[in-house]
Amino acid sequence: MRSLGKLLLEGTYTTDKEDLICYGYDASGLDNCPATVVWPINTLDVIKTVKFARENGLKIIPRGAGSGMTGGSVPGEDSIVLSFEKMNRILEIDAGNLTAIVEPGVINGHLQSELEDSGFFYPPDPASLNICTIGGNVAENAGGPRALKYGVTRDYVMQIEAVLPDGRLISTGVETSKGVVGYDLTRLLVGSEGTLAMITKIRLKILPAPEAIVTILCAFNSIELAGKTVSKIIASALLPRTMEIMDRMTLMAVNKYKNVGFPENVEAMLLVELDGNRRAIVQDAEKVSNICNSFEGKIKIAEDVASRDMLWEARRAVSPALYKISPTKINEDIVVPITRVADILVAVQRISEKFGIPIACFGHAGDGNIHVNVMVDKNNKESVAKSEKIVREIFKATLDMGGTISGEHGIGLTKAKYLDMELDAVNIELMKGVKKLFDPENILNPGKVFLS
């Protein structure tokens, strides 16, 4: 690795085994040791790393915080992990034009708190916001609870600076809210899971912070009634900023992990949050409460910031809480049309009963985006054998209802084998053509998204 030392500053790369193993895994549970880790401090470092990789026949695996759920940043053989944690500066917050420019390693929650101080916010808020990076969010087209009202990362990326797999720099998109000059390469890069280019700078759209927020918690005696409530709220022309669902198993896991006092003798809970004009949301909150009541829901309103924060801390603890009781669980993130939320929750319950494996459901019900947690024990052979069958059945039910097999986690490694359940051969052929156009030698994050 002497030649990498000629290109990069000391302390910005490593080949020490102890370091390497820290960059071999993500939240999918997969892991594989890279040959090298590079921590670029600027775009030029990225270009140099590409040059080095090409000369030495190495692959490049871009990495944010490694919080991805599908193995998108897990390296293959002979790989350099390009970890953006040192490119973590917020370069500009332009209040007048409602934009911010960030480096890819900026942590989502860090941007959120910087913006909050100036009266703004950046809508995408994945549950992992305290660790995940904006670069990773862009690569995965991350969502989060607020996506219901505000949309996903794609809707907030205006410009991308990126290094192509041949080492050339590209800058896509426009500084302005509108722009139709040429094809939309910006949105082609968003959600491309680090397979097309290495993102080095991002201009984001930001929004003025809402005047007020109301948070409503509602307990239900059946998950189906909770699902029906979700559809009814949307059909009533109400647009909460979030509408999160948690089933019984999820509630119990969270209480065990972090004692927040969620009621346990209920089958499901909805967490509904409205934002906007103070008077308007009071009216809307009343409408939401009436709908909840009409489906036998029991309402509690979080009156102050402290109790709201506690609820969200609990909501964000759901994923770790479930990992604690089932360390090798499989976490999928299906989406169905809003009117099918109740149906998919019932279908998943049936699949759980059929296979005798617990499945915990939670997630962004207002989007139809359910995180389905198959509580398999990977040390139990029988359980593992069932898991792929269970996942296929869940995906089939989802697709049959007009849904998609991933709302925000992407395909990565773990879902590549299911890709053709959703996409036909023409789509896959064109997508592979796009990959080949950007990365003809397949040196950037190979093996992700597509099986071969």
Added chain:
Amino acid sequence: MRSLGKLLLEGTYTTDKEDLICYGYDASGLDNCPATVVWPINTLDVIKTVKFARENGLKIIPRGAGSGMTGGSVPGEDSIVLSFEKMNRILEIDAGNLTAIVEPGVINGHLQSELEDSGFFYPPDPASLNICTIGGNVAENAGGPRALKYGVTRDYVMQIEAVLPDGRLISTGVETSKGVVGYDLTRLLVGSEGTLAMITKIRLKILPAPEAIVTILCAFNSIELAGKTVSKIIASALLPRTMEIMDRMTLMAVNKYKNVGFPENVEAMLLVELDGNRRAIVQDAEKVSNICNSFEGKIKIAEDVASRDMLWEARRAVSPALYKISPTKINEDIVVPITRVADILVAVQRISEKFGIPIACFGHAGDGNIHVNVMVDKNNKESVAKSEKIVREIFKATLDMGGTISGEHGIGLTKAKYLDMELDAVNIELMKGVKKLFDPENILNPGKVFLS
């Protein structure tokens, strides 16, 4: 053309000169007669036409209503115009999931009125909404006044069914609001100006109609003050659904064309519209009024639906009104960052004075999207000679301010020669690669977007 008769029903194609000339032009003023016009009645007709075109060495030019401003649907030599006016059915309005499925020939205004009846709306509202089609809107990524609050066509297209230039059918995107399975081919097709695929079906996101609307008209004694008012409103965390600007020349032209009584002794006028909760927008309207007053603007509020409709009728008459006084005017649609709106208006005024050619400005000021109308007389050689220089100076000023040379009209034929002012060689190379991937034989709308 006997073989086309074997493929298609009588009345769905023509080679009569009288018919052909009607399909040779668009709103750019360019025209060129096609060899054939086909009016497909379904997707299969499109596939058959592609097959026929390929066998006979013909090009295919998809066409909506021909209301495009940049020659995007103007045919070249040996072309079949594929005119979607008979594929004009609204196939589904799904209120529960907030989506609608339409054929490409559905007229935007027709969809708007169908939705209005059920309490919904489709935000993109180009000024030509009474004639332009959704297919054309998708091909151009159309905007309109409401884009300020609600975004552009791209933000509302969920799924596209399209025929590829090799005759294969593709269906992109998902039925759900979220979905991250594979690359975003949907948004690659949006704004691709009919150069990548022939769109045959579109699933759109729709929204519940707002509870109330307030329309404010404000007159200014300088265009710069009007521009500053726009920036100040945005910086004040207000988000009107529209903020339209009209300069003195525009106001005079509209009054002459359609007597609506716009004040003529003013330099500029803003048309600001707020929508949402009734109480909230009354508060916001007061804030907007105060800002207008602070820049010496004189306010008038449209109290009822009739006076609001009259204002919008007048606003939508701007483009025809300007054509009436300058039939061969050049219409550009630059965009600058919101904080530069006043600067670009002043810069355009200076360019107008420098060349001694009147330039009328109007458009979506809240987006920074200004329609710049260079009032050249194409029968006057001197005037024509100046016009390209003027356009280049306007584009240069725009790009220097961080803007883009097209916010909603696209590149088509008329702007292809300016493409490299905005996009560098790497961008253009990748975009041409995308074109080649979808259309390796360059049979679909050739010569558009790229010069060669």
